[in-house]
Amino acid sequence: MVDTLLKVEHLNKAYGTKQVLHDINFSVTPGSVTVLLGPSGSGKSTLIRCLNGLEEFQSGQLSFEDQPIKPTPKTWQQLRQKIGMVFQSYDLFPNLTVIDNILLGPLKVQKRSKTEALKQATQLLKEVDLTDYADAFPRQLSGGQKQRIAIVRALALNPEFMLFDEVTASLDPEMVRGVLEVMLNLAKRKMTMLVVTHEMNFAQQIADNVLFLEDGAILEKTQGKQFFTHPQTDRAREFLDSMAF
Amino acid sequence: MSWTVIQQSLPIFEKAFWLTLKLSCYGIIGASLLGLFASFIRYFQIPVAKQLVNIYIELSRNTPLLIQLFFIYYAFPEIGLKIPAQTSGIIGLVFLGGSYMAEAFSGGLDGVPKVQIESGKAIGLSNLQLARYVIFPQGLALSVPAIAANVIFLIKETSIFTVIAIPGLTNTALDQIGMYYHTDESLFVLVIGYAIILIPLSLILTWLERRARYGTFGH
Numbered sequence: 001m002v003d004t005l006l007k008v009e010h011l012n013k014a015y016g017t018k019q020v021l022h023d024i025n026f027s028v029t030p031g032s033v034t035v036l037l038g039p040s041g042s043g044k045s046t047l048i049r050c051l052n053g054l055e056e057f058q059s060g061q062l063s064f065e066d067q068p069i070k071p072t073p074k075t076w077q078q079l080r081q082k083i084g085m086v087f088q089s090y091d092l093f094p095n096l097t098v099i100d101n102i103l104l105g106p107l108k109v110q111k112r113s114k115t116e117a118l119k120q121a122t123q124l125l126k127e128v129d130l131t132d133y134a135d136a137f138p139r140q141l142s143g144g145q146k147q148r149i150a151i152v153r154a155l156a157l158n159p160e161f162m163l164f165d166e167v168t169a170s171l172d173p174e175m176v177r178g179v180l181e182v183m184l185n186l187a188k189r190k191m192t193m194l195v196v197t198h199e200m201n202f203a204q205q206i207a208d209n210v211l212f213l214e215d216g217a218i219l220e221k222t223q224g225k226q227f228f229t230h231p232q233t234d235r236a237r238e239f240l241d242s243m244a245f
Numbered sequence: 246m247s248w249t250v251i252q253q254s255l256p257i258f259e260k261a262f263w264l265t266l267k268l269s270c271y272g273i274i275g276a277s278l279l280g281l282f283a284s285f286i287r288y289f290q291i292p293v294a295k296q297l298v299n300i301y302i303e304l305s306r307n308t309p310l311l312i313q314l315f316f317i318y319y320a321f322p323e324i325g326l327k328i329p330a331q332t333s334g335i336i337g338l339v340f341l342g343g344s345y346m347a348e349a350f351s352g353g354l355d356g357v358p359k360v361q362i363e364s365g366k367a368i369g370l371s372n373l374q375l376a377r378y379v380i381f382p383q384g385l386a387l388s389v390p391a392i393a394a395n396v397i398f399l400i401k402e403t404s405i406f407t408v409i410a411i412p413g414l415t416n417t418a419l420d421q422i423g424m425y426y427h428t429d430e431s432l433f434v435l436v437i438g439y440a441i442i443l444i445p446l447s448l449i450l451t452w453l454e455r456r457a458r459y460g461t462f463g464h
Binding site for chain 1: 360361363364365366367368369370371372374378379382383386
């Protein structure tokens with residue numbers, strides 16, 4: 001087993017002349033949960049989207065399982081089977097049933113057998129408590145249910161690393177719990193995760209490491225949960241206060 | 246208005262009705278295929294072909310069908326290309342409709358939200374798979390209302406076939422009026438003739454619009 005699953009070195013990104021990510025360096029160890037915190041517009045989403053090739057960047061090196069990533073569309077397409085991502089908006093394919101949403105990747109991308117993929121999908125659906133919805137269309141689901149299915153859809157590819165980009169930000173408060181529980185269960189099972197969230201209690205509960213981002217630069221990089229109790233910078237303290245934490 | 250006159254003219258109108266329907270069908274099918282093809286070229290940004298498609302669309306949408314038919318039926322024989330009237334009519338309809346269909350399909354494909362494309366990429370779909378399972382099904386469903394409007398538009402355009410003497414519904418009505426002065430009766434049957442085609446069609450298309458939105462990828 002590698003001791004670094006993902007390594008980010010000197011990552012810089014700009015939109016035109018406006019630099020949005022400044023010399024980002026960090027690494028993610030297998031089985032750990034890294035929480036990415038920071039005010040709106042600090043570049044959290046941009047950073048997380050760079051990690052599965054949805055955003056291009058100007059300079060820097062990403063490595064996955066100690067292999068440098070060559071940022072070509074082909075490489076990213078391969079890697080996305082190992083790096084799953086769940087988005088803020090409910091992004092299920094509305095033209096497909098729940099089970100087809102889940103099976104699309106395993107069957108068409110990974111060319112796995114239908115019996116085996118279906119068995120896994122059924123098991124995953126059971127774990128998120130949505131067995132009865134296999135044949136429903138996304139429009140028949142609530143926001144929280146859709147988001148749980150979106151997580152299952154990503155997990156169905158057996159990824160080694162999961163990216164969560166503010167997955168509860170557009171949910172009703174009472175829907176948030178269910179989605180967070182699914183993520184906590186994943187963490188318990190040692191899924192390696194990078195999580196962007198504004199749910200501070202959840203962040204504290206789940207975090208093995210914290211990255212605090214401001215204006216596109218990492219301001220604090222802390223092991224463990226001390227960030228929440230003993231932030232090193234004034235800016236981080238201000239941020240925690242503003243979140244009423 | 247005399248029912249006897251209407252009854253007497255029915256057989257000839259019936260022939261015209263089926264002819265109008267037949268030419269419309271060929272025209273619409275041809276226009277849809279051409280439009281689909283053109284929109285795929287645009288979607289995949291195929292060089293050269295993309296520019297040709299754009300020229301075709303501008304030319305087709307910005308000239309009246311009447312003039313297009315004149316060209317095909319009266320001007321082409323000058324360069325040795327003699328095309329029978331009905332074939333000319335179909336070609337005209339395909340030429341005109343192709344661009345409208347292309348715009349309708351393209352509009353649908355462009356209307357697929359960006360996050361859908363990103364979610365498709367995020368589960369490792371290749372560009373072709375993304376097109377096949379996510380963008381085309383959703384885009385085509387989005388384009389159904391515009392396609393439906395085009396279908397109806399193209400059927401109504403067949404009335405212009407009169408200018409190249411195709412005995413469709415409109416031409417037949419004008420003939421009847423010209424020969425027998427049965428103006429009221431002929432216009433009445435003409436309207437009914439188009440309504441019989443268009444009203445049920447419009448209902449079917451509305452139903453199809455609702456259906457098209459959801460499907461499976463058929464594993």
